[in-house]
Amino acid sequence: MTRVDEHVAPDATVTGSALARALFTPAAVALVGASADESKNTARPLRFMRKHGYSGRIFPINAGRTEVMGLRAYPSVAALPEAIDHAFVMVPGRHVPEVLEQCAARGASVVTVFSDGFAELGEAGMAAQQALALRAKELGVRLLGPNSIGVVDVHSGAILSVNAVLETDTLHAGGISVISQSGSMLGALLSRGAARGLGFAKLVSVGNEADIGVGELVDLMVDDSATEVILLFLETIRDAAVLGPALRRARAAGKPVLVYKLGRSAQGEALAQSHTGALAGNDAAVDAFLRKHGAMRVEMLETLFEAAPLARRYATAIPALDRNPRIAVVTTTGGGAATVVDRLGLADVEAVAPPTAFIEHMAARGLKIRQTPILDLTLAASPAQYRDLVEQMLQSDWCDAVLCVAGSSAQFHPAYAVRPIVEASAVQGKPLLAFLAPEAGQSLTLLQEAGVPAFRTPESCADALACLFRAARTPLATGTPPEPVIWPAGLPTHGDLSEFEAAAAFGELGVPIAPMALVQPNALQHAVPYPVVAKICSRDILHKTEIGGVEVGVRDNEELARAVARLVDNAGRGAPAARLDGILVQRMEHRLLELMLGYRHDPLVGPMVMLSAGGITAELHRDVSLRPAPVSLEEARDMIGEVRSTRLIRGFRGLPRGDVDALARAIVDFSRLAVVQGVRIDEAEINPLFVRAEGVVGVDCVLRLSATPDAA
Structure with a gap:
């Protein structure tokens, strides 16, 4: 069965600049199914291209007409007199395979x-x-869609789309x-971006992503001279292996990528049925994936386009901070500023009061200000003094950024409230942005023309600023990836492993595991020093505490014999169908802190590693850090810092380190x-992992491989 998100590898013959030309600036296009009735959707692409200045050749395809809107029409693509670069197909789905064949024969690079x-x-x-995608690949034709509303290049006027918003008389070209x-x-x-005066370069609806996907399109836009910032509206991720490197290229090229993705709620994303999955569902994995690869994920749809000017101007200039960002706030409306500061606080961005030295500095320049986090100048300063303060x-x-909040005067007196901000923006040094409390179109235009990022809601303003600093704290990964690891001989290659087998696999990776031995109920000899923990060992029982499968503090052989009898009895009652490999005898270990290490192959973004609070309460605390695997030593240290529980071993209130x-x-x-290599690991867990004054040691191990031998 083919899944809706399966992605066919692109044919290497039409990629890169050749693909970009055919996709965005084709010299000749065929509109397959073009209607002469201008009220129909299928008439729109021709009208749009004429309206917005497309200068290439357009060939309407209509089996019932010889003319469409003044252009000669052809009964089929096969009847065209010359080659085409791009075809936009609007016929019923059952006819698409035949059209694809004809497009390939007429030289189309993209359909x-x-x-x-x-x-x-x-x-x-x-x-x-x-079948359509496979045939397109065989023909050397790239496929956008199906179910795509089309592609738009504002600069060239190539409007291969039926989207009604393109009825607008003017498309503002931009970056x-x-x-x-x-x-x-x-x-x-x-439409929302245009209403704020933003200009666009390219817009693409990917549809079902049978071939061309989000990742490849990001890669094309990195090389596009007209594109300065890239916005992604995502419902899922289908091509993580392509998208990740493309996002890194965009970050390295200084082209910020802003992402809005649906699925924040548990209702939007089904959580995997495991400890690791319950703590870190798909959305958390997607968040970690986007962060690692340099994208800026916004919380609000409004932020997606409002943050574009902020990211375009400052994304490459923000230093990585080892503390929360500090923001200076100056306003002509105390209440309006408070709405933003409140939202910033939720994002760990702190509005700070100026130090005494700065207050004295401004007093010497003729302006008295107070030592408060919000500097309210409503009645205290002239426009010249306002400008000087911002400069x-x-x-x-x-402070790390300056936020100017304008009140009602922005609506009727922009010379007072906004002109000082515009004039001060010539000073380079740190981000300068504005929030306009009223609906003030003229002031918004003044700010945008000066390149000052301006926001119309406190929520989007705070969201954008938090994203900017959050992205700066996540440097792109560098260094050599780890060498492949060969799966140990003798261990299973599919299905669940016993704890003894999982411990052996983790030990091969270099993870310290408490010494253990596998014994049988009728043969309890072992070399593990007492006291020990005795556990049921079975591939069918991964979480043993739930059936009474663990006995702790066993001090000698006699206690071990009694403990084993209880364990076997509990397993027989709690998991009667389970096959027992024996009893695991493991050395008792001391610790300063219990943590949990988890691993999961996420269905959207692939391997993820997790660090969290450990023990049986791990799922209650949700004290978690997550990264795409494998991770570097620097990333591992960042994960430790993100888990609040680790403060207990990092010098908190004089506790042992x-x-x-x-x-x-x-x-x-x-x-x-x-x-x-050699297996596909679906899930793994060490819970708890004990942190000690010297070293760490894992004391409970779970490892689940793909259920089928050929999944790797």
């Missing part, structure tokens, strides 16, 4: 399929989509490009599960 009736309809539609998995949201983003803040070292270096190395080694 965009607006038609639906494919994977979104179920199993039969999935099969039809897969923002948009890739959306929702066709309707493509138009919504364009001095931008050059100071006590734990071996944080050993913990970081264990995280790195455990994360190498992602590069194991």
